[in-house]
Amino acid sequence: MTDLVIRNVRPLGKAAIDIAIAEGRIAAIGPNLPANGAAEEDGGGALLLPGLIEAHTHLDKTLLGMDWVENRVASSIRSKIDNEREMKGVLGLDPALQSARQVVMSIARGTTAIRSHVDIDTTYGLAGFEGVAATRARYADVMDLQIVAFPQSGMMIRKGTIELMDEALRQGADVVGGLDPCAIDFDPKGHLDVVFDLAVKHGKPIDIHLHEPGELGVFTFGLILERTRVHGLAGKVTVSHAFALGMNDYLRIGQLLDDIAAAGVMLMSTGPAGVPVPPLIRGLDAGIAFCSGTDGMRDLWNPYGNADMLQRAQILADRNYLSRDVEIERALDVCTFGGAKVMDLPDYGLEIGDFADLVVVEGRTLTEAVVTLPERKLVLKRGRIVARDGEALVEAA
Numbered sequence: 001m002t003d004l005v006i007r008n009v010r011p012l013g014k015a016a017i018d019i020a021i022a023e024g025r026i027a028a029i030g031p032n033l034p035a036n037g038a039a040e041e042d043g044g045g046a047l048l049l050p051g052l053i054e055a056h057t058h059l060d061k062t063l064l065g066m067d068w069v070e071n072r073v074a075s076s077i078r079s080k081i082d083n084e085r086e087m088k089g090v091l092g093l094d095p096a097l098q099s100a101r102q103v104v105m106s107i108a109r110g111t112t113a114i115r116s117h118v119d120i121d122t123t124y125g126l127a128g129f130e131g132v133a134a135t136r137a138r139y140a141d142v143m144d145l146q147i148v149a150f151p152q153s154g155m156m157i158r159k160g161t162i163e164l165m166d167e168a169l170r171q172g173a174d175v176v177g178g179l180d181p182c183a184i185d186f187d188p189k190g191h192l193d194v195v196f197d198l199a200v201k202h203g204k205p206i207d208i209h210l211h212e213p214g215e216l217g218v219f220t221f222g223l224i225l226e227r228t229r230v231h232g233l234a235g236k237v238t239v240s241h242a243f244a245l246g247m248n249d250y251l252r253i254g255q256l257l258d259d260i261a262a263a264g265v266m267l268m269s270t271g272p273a274g275v276p277v278p279p280l281i282r283g284l285d286a287g288i289a290f291c292s293g294t295d296g297m298r299d300l301w302n303p304y305g306n307a308d309m310l311q312r313a314q315i316l317a318d319r320n321y322l323s324r325d326v327e328i329e330r331a332l333d334v335c336t337f338g339g340a341k342v343m344d345l346p347d348y349g350l351e352i353g354d355f356a357d358l359v360v361v362e363g364r365t366l367t368e369a370v371v372t373l374p375e376r377k378l379v380l381k382r383g384r385i386v387a388r389d390g391e392a393l394v395e396a397a
């Protein structure tokens with residue numbers, strides 16, 4: 001039985017058709033579909049996209065909805081980590097409430113799946129994980145939420161963190177995180193052996209923050225690729241940020257991108273200004289799966305971000321100096337199909353049988369939508385309308 005028919009939408013910019021939805025999935029695609037008494041929505045000739053995928057953020061620590069906090073921290077990663085760990089307690093940040101606020105903002109912007117890194121450290125223990133896990137349960141029918149157990153303050157340099165990581169994974173964290181094995185943890189072999197051992201023990205994928213620049217990051221990449229091959233984890237390992245791949249040595253980086261593709265390691269880039277970034281088109285052409293994300297937003301690291309993955313596609317395209325429509329569409333693809341691949345989301349897409357995780361936006365072409373960032377007219381999760389005209393239909397408080 002059909003539950004909903006969305007009329008006159010253009011899937012990925014193609015010719016206008018109707019979409020029928022039944023039991024949370026796309027049941028039919030074609031012109032003038034019968035409603036058979038089901039609800040109907042008029043798409044008005046707008047674009048139809050699969051749900052946007054937020055594949056890298058930090059839901060546990062956004063300050064959304066709280067008082068403004070003046071950022072006075074030095075720009076080094078070490079300073080940000082230490083400042084944040086201290087200030088979270090001072091501010092009384094509540095990971096369950098804060099993550100709920102960002103999830104609702106994401107829904108309003110058309111995101112239907114989120115991968116969030118969540119801090120695990122010896123100061124707060126599993127509090128962040130428990131808060132975001134509560135949010136994951138609360139919004140389970142409107143958002144796919146993956147939790148990465150993330151040793152933000154380091155693992156080898158803070159005794160007791162490994163045990164907490166293990167416990168978070170035992171309690172249902174979905175992904176094993178890691179962070180700068182050399183630059184923050186001062187023990188690349190120790191750090192990566194623990195990360196890969198935890199992944200094998202719990203049967204979970206890996207997503208490692210790698211801010212390490214240049215030679216240092218290239219060195220760490222070698223260790224990650226080696227372990228990915230040895231453990232047979234192709235398609236299960238993501239390296240986030242990967243700034244080293246922006247290094248100005250095209251022969252070397254070209255070879256490394258090919259090695260990353262061959263190992264089945266995936267990449268996440270937010271397209272930040274001011275730091276080198278992995279070359280998107282070269283990486284995609286090498287066959288690497290890319291995803292993107294908002295990263296930390298309105299938090300103690302930086303004041304920016306609005307959880308809009310359409311805007312993220314624009315930032316990613318702009319940062320990679322893309323101006324041709326076909327290339328800008330590839331940046332959008334990273335924020336839809338790329339994220340779904342990295343997160344291993346089943347039945348994602350716009351084919352019959354896929355989950356009806358959908359976004360309707362104005363735009364003559366996909367590139368125009370990336371450029372103009374229209375309000376999301378309709379957002380559906382598993383066939384249910386969860387946002388309309390830019391407003392989420394679920395609440396945070």
Ligand SMILES: Nc1ccnc(=O)[nH]1
Nearest residue numbers: 058179209295296301
């Ligand atoms: N970009 C980042 C945000 C939060 N934590 C990190 O380690 N990195």
